[in-house]
Amino acid sequence: MQSKHSNDKIFAVPQKVEDVADCYFYHTVELPGYGVITGDWDLRRGMDDYLGKVAFAGQRVLEIGPASGFVTFEMEKRGAEVVSVEVTAEHGWDFVPYPASKLEEVFGPRQIVMQRLKNSYWFSHAVQHSKARVYYGDVYDLPSSLGKFDIAVMASVLLHCRDPLRIIEQCGEKATSLIITDMFYPDLEGAPICRLAPTSQNFLWHTWWHFSTRFLTQFLAVMGFKTSETLTHQQYHRGRAHTLFTVVGRR
């Protein structure tokens, strides 16, 4: 895919993944020739709500954290040109800094899971003849060579990142519309709250925050974005319904 807005050299060369057994599917997907492959999250029934009912035809989209790429390929099917930013193998994750002796047990298995997750993206990419591109890099320091975007999507990713506001700020510099989707916590509603999720007991090394919707809409307003009504919707994790929210900001 040619884009007049970006320097194509920064994008990953698509990885060839021949065996579906080498993949870990975060998303449930239906792939031509393979049928339904069950993953952790099934977003198939709720995609329009998940993406804030935004129209994607002809839009250049920056997606932070594609995982298995179900959202990427859905946006592409709706007419978007998608660039996704994914964490590098070296960085691995924004690990919550539990004592090293505890975290060390996680690192090895996590590396394998992350490679298998990336495999699932490239496997689906090839089977669906996707033209989406991936930039493996630092989400806190996005290069200007990525270009400009109509829309940036931060779906189910900010909760996992140490500095979510820095990511929103970076996306806001690159895109005129922002879509943020995250878990909904009714007890946080009504005030701009970002609550620390890990405790010394729960060993939540992969997740940092619970957000109220106001925390995000207020920050978007600070950045000069107007937000429309916040949507809540049900999505399915291993068969169990969870409530998520989506806010859309436009400059």
Ligand SMILES: C[S@@+](CC[C@H](N)C(=O)[O-])C[C@H]1O[C@@H](n2cnc3c(N)ncnc32)[C@H](O)[C@@H]1O
């Ligand atoms: C929970 S999945 C969400 C996938 C997809 N966006 C969705 O809404 O279903 C989080 C994704 O964000 C990526 N991610 C997590 N931390 C990241 C970071 N610091 N920089 C870039 N990507 C990150 C993960 O590797 C994964 O692809």
